[in-house]
Amino acid sequence: MERFATLLLCLSVTSAAAEPLTDLNALAGADVVILGEVHDNPSHHLWQAEAMLSLAPSAVVFEMLSPDQAARITPEGLADPEMLADVIGWSDSGWPDFELYQPVFEALGEAAIFGAALPYGDVRAAVNDGAAALFSGDASVFGLDQPLPDDQQTLREAMQAEAHCNALPAALLPVMVEAQRLRDAGFAARVLEALEQTGGPVVLITGNGHAxxxxxxxAMIALAAPDVAVLSIGQFESEPTEDVPFDLWRVTDPALREDPCAAFR
Known part of the structure; x- marks a missing residue:
């Protein structure tokens, strides 16, 4: 359910200035390049791999990997996809089939690998205790100690409701937003750590909702490190009908999938 919620949040976009991506050269020059995705769309991962080969980043941060999983990856593992999937325990991770992400791993080159996934227990606890209480570090750096503006809170709760097929009790919606804020801050912190250690550029592989x-x-990187140049790309399955909250965007055919809300009917 969490993966499905992320998928639908990735597809829910609202207004901000953005341009269609027409040339991979547009990705050059940023310290951090965030490559969004709809998780189960193979075309999105193929393009991420193409973008990584063009960028030759010094580090790649994965939403899908914990720091421990990332530390298990070796050159030998990268050369053997079946071994790699087994070493990092992909089949138990809840993510779509490893074959979808295999092109991304094949495009790593010499890049350092960072895992950004937070412990599941911390994300669960954030639902009750709030993002600031569970963040490992200074929560104020990423704005977690401050409440969201009322209009943003309302919008994000509505998005959480839609992402969960409108099947969640209303009381759970604010705390789901807190869990999302914690993950955003955790990813931002890991990206900045990778940038400090390697000098960049750094690529983040993540769902559109986090991009x-x-x-x-x-936004959290801009708050914590305003001098860091960030470029964010969203990938969609249909042409946007209004401006979207990314720097650049591209459209692919939709992935074939069953209706994830069918179980609630």
């Missing part, structure tokens, strides 16, 4: 420039990872 939003208005409140997600790019």
């Amino acid at each position: 939003r420039t208005d409140w997600a990872v790019p």
Whole structure:
């Protein structure tokens, strides 16, 4: 359910200035490049791999990996996809089939690998205790000690409701937003750590929902490290009908998938 919620949040986009991506050269020059995705769309991962080969980043940060999983990856593992999937325990991770992400791993080159996934227990606890209480570090750096503006809180709760097929009790919606804020801050912190250690550029592989420039990872990096140049790309399955909260965007055919809300009917 969490993966499905992320998928639908990735597809829910609202207004901000953005341009269609027409040339991979547009990705050059940023310290951090965030490559968004709809998790189960193979075309999105193929393009991420193409973008990484063009960028030759010094580090790649994965939403899908914990720091421990990332530390298990070796050159030998990268050369053997079946071994790699087994070493990092991908089949138990809840993510779509490893074959979808295999092109991304094949495009790593010499890049250092960082895992950004937070402990599941911390994310669960943030639902009750709030993002600031569970963040490992100074929560104020990423704005977690401050409440969201009322209009943003309302919008994000509505998005959480839609992402969960409108099946969640209303009382759970604010705390789901807190869990999302914690993950955004955790990803931002890991990206900045990778940038400090390697000098960049750094690529973040993540869902569109975490790539939003208005409140997600790019906004948190801007708050914590305003001198860091960030470029965020969203990938969609249909042409946007209004401006979207990314610097650049691209459209692919939709992935074939069953209706994830069918179980609630």
